[in-house]
Amino acid sequence: xxxxxxxxxxxxxxxxxxxxxxxxxxxxxxxxxxxxxxxxxxxxxxxxxxxxxxxxxxxxxxxxxxxxxxxxxxxxxxxxxxxxxxxxxxxxxxxxxxxxxxxxxxxxxxxxxxxxxxxxxxxxxxxxxxxxxxxxxxxxxxxxxxxxxxxxxxxxxxxxxxxxxxxxxxxxxxxxxxxxxxxx
Numbered sequence: 001x002x003x004x005x006x007x008x009x010x011x012x013x014x015x016x017x018x019x020x021x022x023x024x025x026x027x028x029x030x031x032x033x034x035x036x037x038x039x040x041x042x043x044x045x046x047x048x049x050x051x052x053x054x055x056x057x058x059x060x061x062x063x064x065x066x067x068x069x070x071x072x073x074x075x076x077x078x079x080x081x082x083x084x085x086x087x088x089x090x091x092x093x094x095x096x097x098x099x100x101x102x103x104x105x106x107x108x109x110x111x112x113x114x115x116x117x118x119x120x121x122x123x124x125x126x127x128x129x130x131x132x133x134x135x136x137x138x139x140x141x142x143x144x145x146x147x148x149x150x151x152x153x154x155x156x157x158x159x160x161x162x163x164x165x166x167x168x169x170x171x172x173x174x175x176x177x178x179x180x181x182x183x184x
Contacts, residue, residue, distance in 0.1 A: 001029060001038040002085050003062070004103035008145075011104060011130040018150040023060040025149045029100055029125055036096060038062045039088065043079035045069050086111045093120050100125060101139070106132030112139050 003022075012018050026038055040062040044050050046069070057064050069079035082105070089099055089111060099115055101108055104126035112122045112135065124131065124139040136142040 001026070001035070001100040001102065002089055003038070003040040004081065004085060004101075004105060005040050005042045006080065007103045007105050008126070011127045012145075012150060015127055015129055016147075016150055016152075018152045020145070021149055021151050022057055022062065025102070025125070025145065026061055028146070028149055029102075029123075029143065033098075035061070037092070040064050041081035041085055042066050043069050043081070082107055089115060093118055097121060098123060102126065104131030104135065106135050109134050109138050116140070 003025075008020050012020050022040070026035070038061055040057045042050065042054065042057075042064060044066055050066075054064050054066065065081070065084070067079065067081070069077050071077045085101075085103075086108070089101070093099060093115055098121040100123045101112065102125045104124075108124075109132065112124070115122050116138070121141075122139040123141045123143055124135055125143045126135075126145060128136075128142075128144045131142070
């Protein structure tokens with residue numbers, strides 16, 4: 001199992017204002033099958049402490065590979081694991097019956113096609129709304145990430161409520177669960 005953590009983090013945050021419960025994800029994907037390896041590929045920002053998240057991944061059964069986000073002189077940044085995920089998958093494929101890719105990134109279509117041509121079963125796990133249609137068609141099975149594999153952090157819940165109560169969600173009327181100051 002190869003997990004593109006950045007892709008999943010931003011998809012979960014954007015689509016569901018949530019984070020992925022990686023232990024539940026692993027259990028849901030395995031469905032009683034034997035796990036050979038689960039590798040989580042993480043890009044770190046130098047100014048953010050990811051140590052507790054990385055330790056939680058390890059406790060959940062993942063091997064963690066880390067790299068720092070590269071910030072270029074022009075201010076743009078780059079940080080992805082696509083090449084390394086592809087190399088690891090192709091290297092391990094002869095020892096595996098099935099490769100599970102946890103990403104919705106269409107850049108992985110050629111990898112999935114190569115794995116398929118070599119006779120390896122491929123499964124893609126991601127959010128249907130943010131997964132490349134071509135990637136879904138290329139794999140043997142697409143498995144959507146379900147709500148029970150997510151959790152909402154309190155700060156996401158607060159931000160979502162603030163947007164609703166401030167009218168930032170496009171509603172004309174203030175929802176009934178928002179406090180309204182009627183003193184003026």
